Amino acid sequence: xxxxxxxxxxxxxxxxxxxxxxxxxxxxxxxxxxxxxxxxxxxxxxxxxxxxxxxxxxxxxxxxxxxxxxxxxxxxxxxxxxxxxxxxxxxxxxxxxxxxxxxxxxxxxxxxxxxxxxxxxxxxxxxxxxxxxxxxxxxxxxxxxxxxxxxxxxxxxxxxxxxxxxxxxxxxxxxxxxxxxxxxxxxxxxxxxxxxxxxxxxxxxxxxxxxxxxxxxxxxxxxxxxx
Numbered sequence: 001x002x003x004x005x006x007x008x009x010x011x012x013x014x015x016x017x018x019x020x021x022x023x024x025x026x027x028x029x030x031x032x033x034x035x036x037x038x039x040x041x042x043x044x045x046x047x048x049x050x051x052x053x054x055x056x057x058x059x060x061x062x063x064x065x066x067x068x069x070x071x072x073x074x075x076x077x078x079x080x081x082x083x084x085x086x087x088x089x090x091x092x093x094x095x096x097x098x099x100x101x102x103x104x105x106x107x108x109x110x111x112x113x114x115x116x117x118x119x120x121x122x123x124x125x126x127x128x129x130x131x132x133x134x135x136x137x138x139x140x141x142x143x144x145x146x147x148x149x150x151x152x153x154x155x156x157x158x159x160x161x162x163x164x165x166x167x168x169x170x171x172x173x174x175x176x177x178x179x180x181x182x183x184x185x186x187x188x189x190x191x192x193x194x195x196x197x198x199x200x201x202x203x204x205x206x207x208x209x210x211x212x213x214x215x216x217x218x219x220x221x222x223x224x225x226x227x
Contacts, residue, residue: 048217062214
């Protein structure tokens with residue numbers, strides 16, 4: 001196990017607090033039944049919960065396993081970033097269609113994670129008609145396609161965003177140290193973006209559609225959840 005911490009911290013105090021937390025976790029684990037070793041398959045379904053919100057909110061999780069794909073994480077991440085931005089970015093036609101029909105309040109947020117905790121993406125936002133919105137988003141994602149022109153546009157945008165993130169030392173430091181521990185070349189990722197082709201993207205989009213599962217949840221206001 002490796003722990004990476006970046007920031008202005010008291011090292012001894014941090015270690016002491018971590019040790020206390022670990023001891024508490026170990027104590028609680030004795031009361032939890034042993035997990036089954038079989039892989040849990042996430043099914044496509046929608047959950048509804050209630051909370052103190054003015055406008056309903058939704059979140060869609062898309063789960064995939066790097067081991068199921070013909071390429072490694074950098075290429076999968078690049079493909080996901082490009083297709084997500086093309087679909088849900090402010091200039092994307094699909095996003096604009098949702099907005100013009102009054103199905104979305106504000107922006108659609110998306111986050112893509114390829115790390116030791118798993119490979120997944122989360123799409124979230126706010127809508128007065130969340131069930132219809134979620135249905136349209138999921139359908140559009142699994143029918144997604146991209147033109148060569150849009151691909152080149154999103155690829156340049158992604159490369160620029162990644163370069164600018166080098167200014168964030170805390171984030172950059174964590175990712176760099178992780179790559180060292182994993183015996184990977186951190187800067188290879190930037191070359192991977194430049195070398196990523198339109199054909200690569202089209203092929204991976206097809207794989208992602210066929211090798212991923214999704215789960216959605218809608219947060220209604222407490223007064224509307226039973227309606």
